[in-house]
Amino acid sequence: MATPIEKQQPKPAAEEVPDRKLYVTAADAQAFAEGVLRGNGTPADHARTVAECLVAADLRGVDTHGVNRLPSYMARVRAGVLDAAAAPTLTQATPAAAQVDGRNTFGAVAGLAAVRAAVDMARVYGIGMVSVTHSNHFGMSAWLVQKALDEGMMSLVFTNSSPALPAWGARNKLLGVSPIACGAPGADDESPFILDMAPSVAARGKVYKAKRRGEKIPLDWALDAEGRPTDDPAAALEGVMLPMGGPKGSALSIMMDVFSGVFSGSAFAGHVTNPYDPSKPADAGHFLVAIKPDLFMSLADFRERMKYLYDRVVKESEPAAGVERIFFPGEIEQRTERERRSSGIPYVEAEVRALNEEANRVGASPIRVMEGSGESEEAGH
Structure with missing residues (x-):
């Protein structure tokens, strides 16, 4: 049984603990997000899609792309720079290639339309490629990878994003921290291969x-506006993120811009709008490919080969000193x-308070937290 947080007895200010964990079931997080979205004029089907994408991120531990994105999304909707009600359109370029015009709606809505189109083409032609233009932040890339996996497909999922990284050797923001993601069925439906990573550290x-939680960051993540390493997230946001692997991370970010921005006709070369900036449309671009895994062999053979790869990586690799276990890409998030799904999604009190402020704006129901939330870790979480 869950209890609306607004019905809990308010604590005296001295007892407030902004980073105390409160737990929410996936179903309640979904219902809350849908309520806030619909309260801001989002059609029911769009609200369901966006909420599902955000909750999926929270479930996988990708809290940076979860329900806490709602306030920034809603700020853009209220400012009129994101069209919550727009329906993406599909234009077929060839039998195996198409483009989705997101028409400035939610990136998750445009991305879902794209992956569905790519899968439909791949069923017939073995491969389907979709470019997405005029879109927005589309959340966790692995959510779209999983949508392809649900249809038995391998996939590539690219996007570009707002400036955060310098070109290698420079100090100014130009390139996006644009994730590269891909997936393939595994030996069974419970063990797919899912890679979703940013080109930054x-x-x-x-x-x-x-910044939201009042925490420090590691010194090797970012530089401040003066080009100095910083552990202050606010200073880091005024500076630049650092690419992983030096020039390699920078080059990967450029690749994302080529396939997602240049190719799609969307913004590129540093002109995608930050999702936390409600001043103008984002004009982000995406690129998705769906591929039948049984193009060159039977599906059974493909899965057997994936099992062999998994076993070689996870079971037969010798752990280095201090390493207890080797994991396959995506396995930690699946765990x-x-x-x-069993214990609930953890949010801190400050986050729940900010989310409920969004609900109060539109008269939506507050987020519901599980009984026992806020107690010590020994109390069940």
Whole structure:
């Protein structure tokens, strides 16, 4: 049984603990997000899609792309720079290639339309490619990868994003912290291969999360506006994120811009609008490919080969000193999802308070927290 947080007895200011964990079931997080979205003029089907994308991120432990994104999304809707009601349109370029015009709606809505189109083409032609133009922040890339996996497909999912990284050797923001993601069915439906990573040392969303929670960040994540390493997330957001692997991370970010921005006709070369900036449309671009895994062999053979790869990586690799276990890409997030579906999604009190402020704006129901939330870790979480 869950209890609306607004019905809890208010604590004296001295007892407030902004970083205390409160737990929410996936179903309640979904219902809350849908309520806030619909209260801001989002059609029911769009609200369901966006909420599902955000909750999926929270379940997988990608808290930087979860329900806490709602306030920034809603600020853009209220400012009129994101069209919550727009329906994406599809234009077929060839039998196996198409473009989705997001028409400035939610990135998750445009991305879902794209992955569905790519899968439909791949069923017939073995491969389907979709470019997405005039879109917005589309949340966790792995959510779209999973949508392709649900249809038995391999996939590539690219996007560009607002300036955060310098070109290698420069100090000014130009390139996006744009994730590269891909997936393939595994030996069974419970063990797919899912890669979703940013080309920076850390995702920029982790810096926003640290700022929101009043936490420090590691000194190797970012530079401040003067080009100095910083552990202050606010200073990091005024400076630049650092690319992973030096020039390699920078080059990967440029690749994302080529395939997602240049190719789609969307903004590129530093002109995608930050999702926390409600001054103008984002004009982000995406690029998705769906591929049948049984193009060159039977599906059974493909899955057997994936099992062999998994076993070689996870079971037969010798752990280095201090390492207890080797993980396959996506496996840690899958474990986190199973755990959070059982124990709930953790949010801190400050985050719940900010989310409920969004609900209060539109008369939506507050987020519901699980009984026992806020107690010590030994009390059940």
